[in-house]
Amino acid sequence: xxxxxQSPEALRLQExxxxxxxxxxxxxxxxxxxxxxxxxxxxxxxxxxxxSAGEEKEKERLKATLTKKESFLHITxxxxxxxxxxxxxxxxxxxxxxxxxxxxxxxxxx
Amino acid sequence: DVKVTQSSRYxxxxxxxxxxxECVQDxxxxxxxxxxxxxxxxxxxxxxxxxxxxxxxxxxxxxxxxxxxxxxxxxLILESASTNQTSMYLCASSxxxxxxxxxxxxxxxxxxxxx
Numbered sequence: 001x002x003x004x005x006q007s008p009e010a011l012r013l014q015e016x017x018x019x020x021x022x023x024x025x026x027x028x029x030x031x032x033x034x035x036x037x038x039x040x041x042x043x044x045x046x047x048x049x050x051x052s053a054g055e056e057k058e059k060e061r062l063k064a065t066l067t068k069k070e071s072f073l074h075i076t077x078x079x080x081x082x083x084x085x086x087x088x089x090x091x092x093x094x095x096x097x098x099x100x101x102x103x104x105x106x107x108x109x110x
Numbered sequence: 111d112v113k114v115t116q117s118s119r120y121x122x123x124x125x126x127x128x129x130x131x132e133c134v135q136d137x138x139x140x141x142x143x144x145x146x147x148x149x150x151x152x153x154x155x156x157x158x159x160x161x162x163x164x165x166x167x168x169x170x171x172x173x174x175x176x177x178x179x180x181x182x183x184x185x186l187i188l189e190s191a192s193t194n195q196t197s198m199y200l201c202a203s204s205x206x207x208x209x210x211x212x213x214x215x216x217x218x219x220x221x222x223x224x225x
Contacts, residue, residue, distance in 0.1 A: 043200050044216045096212060100152055
């Protein structure tokens with residue numbers, strides 16, 4: 001059974017204080033690993049897809065990396081508007097379903 | 111840009127009512143999904159569809175049914191709403207096929223309250 005574990009559950013940063021969110025996964029043959037951002041009361045917003053170990057993707061202050069067991073979402077010099085819940089999901093070769101983690105709730109204080 | 115729209119942002123219904131939640135996507139995606147999201151339980155898949163008139167049960171299909179008569183539209187039906195179906199309902203769509211993973215694009219969500 002595919003599993004995704006995200007840590008920490010919650011993270012509080014000061015503006016400008018860089019950090020990383022972790023997504024550990026177990027899947028038999030990874031088709032893709034996905035990062036989403038979710039604001040309160042809204043649907044998840046797609047950020048990145050990573051396909052293979054060693055791959056990296058960047059968008060503004062966010063950088064996602066992938067190994068064979070985990071993915072990191074690095075946040076460089078965060079701003080208060082980066083506050084959100086970040087979700088990680090994996091897709092196995094067997095179909096179109098995604099398995100989601102519980103998310104990391106990030107708060108960036110000014 | 112992919113656009114997934116849901117018929118209502120907020121909905122209040124009474125126990126026993128039949129409830130329809132509608133989802134429309136404009137990117138010609140083959141796959142469509144219905145999730146519910148509850149605090150502490152994360153995103154849970156209710157049903158999904160990979161083609162018109164095709165459907166597959168997800169992890170929590172009990173008490174729900176779905177309909178996909180057109181490629182762009184996927185409806186979630188609560189046959190007889192109950193208070194434990196109070197939740198945030200999220201629709202998503204994705205492309206089908208290929209060897210690489212296919213990201214899902216989500217709608218804004220419908221906050222359903224059953225009284």
